Amino acid sequence: MRYHLAPLYCRPWTLNGISPRLIESHYENNYGAALNRLNAISEEIEQLDLGKTSDQSLARLKRDEIAALNSTLLHELYFASLGGDGRVLPDAVASAIAKDFGSVDRWRQEFVGIANGLAGGSGWVLLTYVPRDGRLISQIASDHDQSIAGGVPILALDMYEHAYHLEFGANASAYIAAFMRNIDWSAVKLRYEDAIKVAPPRPLEQKQFADVPSISVEEVREMLKSGTSVQIIDTRPKHYTTKAQDIMEGAVWRDPERLDDWIGTLSKTEPVVTFCVYGFHIGCETASTLRKAGFDARYMSGGHFAWKAIKGPVRLFE
Ligand SMILES: [Fe+2]
Numbered sequence: 001m002r003y004h005l006a007p008l009y010c011r012p013w014t015l016n017g018i019s020p021r022l023i024e025s026h027y028e029n030n031y032g033a034a035l036n037r038l039n040a041i042s043e044e045i046e047q048l049d050l051g052k053t054s055d056q057s058l059a060r061l062k063r064d065e066i067a068a069l070n071s072t073l074l075h076e077l078y079f080a081s082l083g084g085d086g087r088v089l090p091d092a093v094a095s096a097i098a099k100d101f102g103s104v105d106r107w108r109q110e111f112v113g114i115a116n117g118l119a120g121g122s123g124w125v126l127l128t129y130v131p132r133d134g135r136l137i138s139q140i141a142s143d144h145d146q147s148i149a150g151g152v153p154i155l156a157l158d159m160y161e162h163a164y165h166l167e168f169g170a171n172a173s174a175y176i177a178a179f180m181r182n183i184d185w186s187a188v189k190l191r192y193e194d195a196i197k198v199a200p201p202r203p204l205e206q207k208q209f210a211d212v213p214s215i216s217v218e219e220v221r222e223m224l225k226s227g228t229s230v231q232i233i234d235t236r237p238k239h240y241t242t243k244a245q246d247i248m249e250g251a252v253w254r255d256p257e258r259l260d261d262w263i264g265t266l267s268k269t270e271p272v273v274t275f276c277v278y279g280f281h282i283g284c285e286t287a288s289t290l291r292k293a294g295f296d297a298r299y300m301s302g303g304h305f306a307w308k309a310i311k312g313p314v315r316l317f318e
Helices: 020-047 055-081 091-101 104-118 172-181 185-195 217-225 256-265 282-292 303-309
Strands: 124-130 135-141 152-158 231-234 246-248 251-253 272-275 297-300 314-316
Touching: 020 055, 055 124, 055 152, 055 185, 091 104, 091 135, 091 185, 104 124, 104 135, 104 172, 124 185, 152 185, 217 303, 231 246, 246 251, 246 303, 256 282, 272 282, 272 303, 282 297, 297 303
Parallel strands: 231 251, 231 272, 272 297
Antiparallel strands: 124 135, 124 152, 246 314
């Protein structure tokens, strides 16, 4: 794979307090060097005789490759983050930031604080959209290879010394202030609009139980905490429970094979939550049967192990 150089996105002569000389040096000596390094590494990997290469050498090259690749991607985003007046946030971005950070001022304080915290060291400060959570987060990438999996960075501040030393010396906070004065928010807005089109990771789909309502372990925990009366039925299969050591606090175990024997003990006025080991089958089926019999039943998604994974209380199962 041959990677291609992207032209400089911002117009250096329009920047306020960041000189063309600094941008030119940064573009040529750091971005350009990263791209050349990336191509050299990529070529080296392609030419490897994998039969004769140690796994360690291969792993080392792959680590170098990801650092160079991210350096090129983040530098391109950095140059594309500059060129505005830093002040006017389009409504869509302002409201997204306010939703996720409390207010634009608070975000700004956090972002600048993180950057100042990195001064004297090196790394990136990024504003990143996380499709899973549908939210923006400020993050540090203190090496080129630390980034949020699946995140889409939409604003980048380069805090490696090469980004400012030539002109600002050790005065990193003056450089940070200059960066903030030059953010191109209208370009950030377009990238934000692209980012929110990225679909979140696919959730677990259980087509056969699509019409049976579920409840998350967090919701069940809240119900118990708030003292809501609820009937929680552990329906792990009998063969499984013979080796099980614990049971969810507040649940009673009932044999799913003998539902007819215990269904009469349940109240129809209180909600019922059923679950099995992992939440795939028996808990759902039991909830479905109970609903058909007129109960307000849901299955707890993720089952016994999801409850344990959120450190929900358990007791000894006898
Ligand atoms: Fe840089």
